[in-house]
Amino acid sequence: ASVVPQADLESFQACLNSSTRVIALLGAGLSASSGLPTFRGAGGLWRTHDATDLATPQAFSQNPGLVWQFYSYRRHMALQAKPNPAHYALAELARRKDGFMTLSQNVDGLSPRANHPEDKLKLLHGSLFNVKCSDFFCNYFESNNYTDPIVPALALPTQNGSDPTTTEALANRELDISDERVSIPELDHSHLPKCPRCQHGLLRPGVVWFGEALPKQVIGDITSWMADSEKIDLIMVIGTSAKVYPAAAYVDSARAKGARVAVVNMDRNDEPASGMRDGDWFFQGDAAQILPEILK
Ligand code: BJW
Structure with missing residues (x-):
């Protein structure tokens, strides 16, 4: 059975389908149902x-x-561990959508193993x-x-x-x-x-440990991708407490370029630091169940 309210699903999918610049910011919750702890x-x-x-x-x-x-x-x-349906759903979206970029804080290698296109996947915190x-x-x-x-x-x-x-x-x-x-x-x-x-x-x-700089090339690629267009339409904030910087700041930079925000998280309290606004979505539950449903 669906865990996503129908009205939210329709408005979100309309936004996603009409968007030409989309970011997915990923955190450890994405891999939780693959058995990896947050x-x-x-x-x-x-x-x-x-x-x-x-x-x-x-x-x-x-x-x-x-x-x-x-x-x-x-x-x-x-x-x-094995990639779960959320890793596959994101990889599939990245393949079919131009103007899409995944920024992953995860180091577990599960997005690459789900065949996420490499040029659309930026590993902010390196790899195990x-x-x-x-x-x-x-x-x-x-x-x-x-x-x-x-x-x-x-x-x-x-x-x-x-x-x-x-x-x-x-x-x-x-x-x-x-x-x-x-x-x-x-x-x-x-x-x-x-x-x-x-x-x-x-x-x-x-x-990347606390107090260390994120990989220069990765930050450079993201900065130029973001600068390519005046507008970002949507940022999806998936399975992250969004408390660690500079990763969490991408939510604000996307908003500053007009993006709407869609959060996918188990915990209703884990909103982005800048809070939720009218027109944002909060899909509460397991990313492995929600993503295949909303990214269809
Ligand atoms: C589910 C779920 C399910 C569960 N479905 N959801 C500005 C302000 C304040 C502080 C700073 C600032 N700028 C920089 C700092 C300092 C620091 C920082 O951010 N500190 C904060 C804690 C306040 N940042 C840094 O030090 C960064 N470096 C830096 O800024 O360098 C500056 C510099 C410049 C030039 C030269 C030198 C220095 C580096 C940060 C590196 C973070 N590294 C880690 C470890 C990586 C390696 C490893 O894996 O061991 O990255 S820490 C850890 O946190 C890891 C994660 O990627 C990161 C984020 O965690 P994440 O993914 O959000 O996980 P959780 O557990 O927090 O959340 C999981 C979420 O999933 C929860 O919300 C659950 O509810 C949810 N969930 N199951 C959906 N099934």
Whole structure:
């Protein structure tokens, strides 16, 4: 059964179909029904750590082992996960619509795996599958690194097979290290991936941490795409709390160019920081259910 009120569906689709410049701003809620946790609210804790505390250069320099365990776990989970109907619906819309641009804060690789056209997908916060050197003076960068685990020390622990009644399958079952009751080793530099170029820097995930600049090329592409036209007709704000900048500011820049705003979110309270206005839409519920319905 439809979760979207008919009147909203009709007015939204009329707007979408007549729009010639459309932005989709994506956040972690898009991948929630693929089984990947969001950052804030339920699921935002990894072991005893707030996920956003681990996404900082300070955390990496203080405890690179822990931060790598967090990211290695997320690389593994993202590789196991599958794109959901929302990823596919967006990819299909991007294929059929000129003047369409997706700005994704997600690093999980699920939009690319749903065959979202690459030229219409800008990854604001990098990718779990990019890896770069953490040494300031070394510019080593690698994309599409899907090695899992990236080094042996980051392999997930498995069930202890000491109980003779344990079957082999059970003994090899990976343990969920996001659960603090599962113990994990302390890892130091010697266990972690090293830069193959400078030979001494630690590799780090190629994602954007708090206090770091977003990729220059990505921001440049978006700025010139937005400058191409005086008007933006519509911005869809999907599965994001829209609290992290500069990503959240795209809602305001689109509005300043005349855009109407359509929010798709589980939580009615997660409106864009600038609030809702007359003529905006709020589609409350699971993006994986709503997007295929409204983007038809
Ligand atoms: C569902 C659902 C379902 C659930 N269906 N919906 C201006 C004002 C104030 C502060 C700043 C500012 N400008 C910059 C800052 C500082 C900072 C910032 O924004 N802080 C705020 C927290 C206040 N910004 C930065 O530091 C940025 N850098 C920067 O500004 O650099 C300046 C600079 C310039 C030049 C040189 C040097 C520096 C960088 C921000 C990087 C953010 N990085 C992270 C980690 C990425 C790597 C990783 O994945 O680990 O990005 S943090 C984290 O938050 C991640 C996400 O992409 C991002 C946004 O989160 P998202 O996606 O919105 O997730 P949630 O969990 O918040 O929300 C999920 C939503 O889904 C909820 O609403 C749910 O209800 C909903 N939902 N299930 C539909 N099934």
